[in-house]
Amino acid sequence: MTPSSKALVPFVSVENMMRLVHHLGIETVLRDLADHIEEDFRRWELFDKTPRVASHSPGGVIELMPTSDGALYGFKYVNGHPRNTRSGLQTVTAFGLLADVATGYPVLLTEMTLLTALRTAAMSALAAKHLAPRGAHVMAMIGNGAQAEFQSRAMQAIVGIDTVRLYDIDPVATEKCVRNLAGSGLCVVRCGSPEEAVEGAHIVTTCTADKQYATILSDNMVGSGVHINAIGGDCPGKTELAPAILKRSSIFVEYPEQTRIEGEIQQLEPDHPVTELWEVISGKARGRQTPSEITLFDSVGFAIEDFSALRFVKAAIQGTPFSEDLDLLADPDDPRDLYGMLQRSAAVSEA
C-alpha cells in the first residue's frame, strides 16, 4: 500500500539544497532569489502581512513567520540562540513550508538554514542595488560569521563589487572567510580594526551576533555617500549602530511595524521617518537622492522574503532529482474514512 500522490509533499533536505546550489551555481541562485524577492516587493500590497510570532526564552527565541499572496501560503520556522555555538550548534536554523491556499495542502517542505543565508544576502544586495552610490565596488564586511561570505558573493553577483574588506573581533573568523572567498574573483583584504575596514568602502555591511546593545559602527566611522547594510540588529535589545549614525542617514526598512521593534531604529523615536523598501522598488518612493547622502538598509528579515525564497525553490527543483517525496498527509480513498484507512493498514501490515 503506497501513499497516493495527494499524500506526498516534496521535501528538500540540506544535502539536496546544497546539490541544487551547485547545480545552478551560487551566483545564479543569488540573482534568481533577488529577482523573486523583487517581484514580490512590487506586489507588496496584496500580501497578508503579520509580524512574526515569537516565543522568547532565556536562551533565545523561536519564531514562526507566515504570509500569503492569496494563491500560496508560506511560513518559516526559525530559531535564534546566540549561545548555541558554544555547544557546536548553529545560532540560527530554519525550515519552511509552502502550501496551496485553495486546498490548504502543503506543496513544499524545505530546509531553510542555508536558504535563509542565501535570501538574506540576496535581499541585502537587492537593497544595495537600489540604494548604494553609483559605481560602488568596495564593501566593508564587519562580522565574519556564517553570513559574511553569502553577503559578499551576493554583493558581487548583484551589485558588482570587486573588493571586500573584512574585520571581525575574532581573527579566526576572518581567516575562515578569506579561505572561503579564495577563488571567488573578489579581492579580499584583512583589516585589523573596523576603522580600517571602512576605509574607502562604498558599502558597509555589519553582521555581528551579540544579543545586546553594541556599537559596531560609531558616528565618526561613517563618511558621506556610504550605503550601510545593517544585518545584525534583528531583535529587541540587539543593535549595532550608534544612534548618531541613524540620525544622519536616510533609513529604508522592510516592514516598519516589525523593524521599529527589532531593527536599529528601535533606538529612535517611534515616529522617526523611514521609507519602505518596496515603495522604492516599485517606484512609489525615491531611494538615494544625492551622492553624498548616507543610506541605511535596516534589515531584520521579513516573511515575504522567505516566501519569495520558497517560491524560488519550488520552481528550481522542477525536473531535478533534488527533492524527495515525504508521506506527510493522510489520504484515505474516501476523505471521510480516515478510520477505515487506519484499519485497513493494519490488515495490510499483518498480511
Place this chain on the structure above:
Amino acid sequence: MTPSSKALVPFVSVENMMRLVHHLGIETVLRDLADHIEEDFRRWELFDKTPRVASHSPGGVIELMPTSDGALYGFKYVNGHPRNTRSGLQTVTAFGLLADVATGYPVLLTEMTLLTALRTAAMSALAAKHLAPRGAHVMAMIGNGAQAEFQSRAMQAIVGIDTVRLYDIDPVATEKCVRNLAGSGLCVVRCGSPEEAVEGAHIVTTCTADKQYATILSDNMVGSGVHINAIGGDCPGKTELAPAILKRSSIFVEYPEQTRIEGEIQQLEPDHPVTELWEVISGKARGRQTPSEITLFDSVGFAIEDFSALRFVKAAIQGTPFSEDLDLLADPDDPRDLYGMLQRSAAVSEA
C-alpha cells in the same frame, strides 16, 4: 558525507503513525493521549498561550498553533477547507513539530492528520470522564464523518460507553461508520433522525462539517442530565447548537479567549459564564454538580492538546522503527562556517 546527528530530525510519516497505532493498539493510544493531555492540563498555568495564528481565504483557513511549556516548544500546521471533499481531498490535514526550547533545534516532525483525530477524540473523552453523568454508557453520534469512529472508540476506552447511536444527513456516512465499528465491541445503532439518535443517550456528540450557523441540536432534543460534546463548531460562523441549549447548560471550555470567537459560545454574550476545563481537571473548579444538570464541552481544539499529542509521539517512538531521520538542519563542523560546508559539499559531489 553523511549529515551528523545534529542535522537529523526524527520524522513520523502517515504510514509510520498507522504502524505505531497498530503496534500499541488504538485503545492504549487513546488512553495514553488522554493521560498526556490530563498531565498538561494540570500544569496549564505554566504554558505560553496564544490564540492560533489564522490565515483566512474564501476556500478555508490555514492555521499555526504554537505553544511552549518552557522546556519544549510545539506547533501544529492545520488547514480547514470544507469544500476539499468534493475533489477527493481531506477537509483537515495537519502536521506538527516539537523543538527543544534551550537550543531551538527541532526534535520531532510528525504527520498530525491522524494524530489530531486521535487527540480530539481523547480530549472529548477526557472531558466526558470529568463531566458526563455517572454510569453514562450510551452516546449519540451526530455527524458520521472522519471523526465519528475515533470519538466512539475514545468514549469506549476512556469513559466506558457500550452503545453508539449514529445519525448523519448522509446515510452513506453512517454505513461507513457502522462498518468500521464492527468488531469494536460497541453496540452500534443506526438512527433515522437526530431525535432518534439522542433517545436514551447520556452523551451527545455533535460533529458536522458545514461552515455556517446550523442547528444540529434544537432545544427540545436535549433532556436533563445529558453531557453534550460539541466538536463541529470550531471557527467563526460555524456552530451546531441552538442558543437556548447553551443557556440551559453548564459550559466548559478549553481556552475562553479562543472559544468565544470559534466555539458554540460565539452565539452568547461575551461575558456569559464558562468554566475552564483545566480548572476542573486540576481540582480548582467543580465539574458536574447534579445528576440533572446539562453539561456542555464546547470543544474547539487548543494548542496545548497538540503539544500533549506531540509529547506522546516523541515518547512512543523511542526504541521502535516507526520514525525515519530527516536531514532538515544544516550542521557545519564549525557553526560559523555555513559557506564552507556548502563549498566542501561541491568538492565531494564532483569527486
